């Protein structure tokens with residue numbers, strides 16, 4: 001059975017968010033040690049000492065110190081619980097049969113080699129591999145620690161992985177996948193996406209919603225910024241009309257029945273045209289915090305923890 005591999009790569013260069021979405025088998029970091037039976041261990045491979053921390057759902061391989069590997073593993077479990085609760089209404093969350101591997105690379109070069117094409121513009125990269133509709137690989141590659149930037153990349157990429165638990169990625173359009181993931185970004189990055197949206201609307205680069213909904217691939221680089229901002233804004237707008245779980249239900253229905261029918265069933269919005277009018281009207285007076293209506297405090301604790309270290 002052929003394995004379908006999907007890599008999403010997200011990062012920021014010069015204030016513009018970039019993502020590549022590549023149907024290809026990822027080159028898994030060759031320099032990462034394979035065996036780790038202990039919950040915490042350190043091993044040498046290719047000159048680097050890797051700290052390995054295994055928890056119920058994650059296997060963190062970090063070229064950093066032991067304490068930071070332990071903190072990262074704890075943060076991953078915390079994020080998984082939080083994001084699954086928000087989007088999938090699951091709490092407590094059943095353990096994954098296939099752990100998610102988190103690799104914090106020793107150097108930018110190692111990261112870029114492991115992730116492959118397009119990696120130079122990214123901070124983190126998620127890999128999900130499925131076989132016969134079952135997820136067989138979950139993996140997030142991260143650059144060497146960049147503080148909040150790394151924390152944002154982790155939350156964003158982990159959101160992609162958690163949503164894939166519920167919706168097969170072949171059924172999940174890019175706007176929805178990224179719209180949800182941006183809602184996990186830190187406030188500063190959300191504000192940058194909001195600025196991209198504003199610029200796109202002012203310069204007429206924004207998408208008609210019908211066009212955004214039917215994009216099966218990421219847009220050209222010059223529209224990438226507005227794509228992210230608009231996707232997040234639209235996700236935020238719809239989430240605010242109900243709950244995050246209802247938004248996921250809407251996406252599932254849309255994949256089967258089409259957007260007009262799903263909008264009517266879940267949000268009592270007649271069709272995509274009406275959604276366009278309502279969304280554009282809502283932009284007046286909106287602030288840059290797309291995720292303000294999501295439950296829980298995703299970033300307050302993380303940023304405080306970051307400041308303390």
Ligand SMILES: [Zn+2]
Pocket residue numbers: 008009010019156157160177178181
């Ligand atoms: Zn993303």
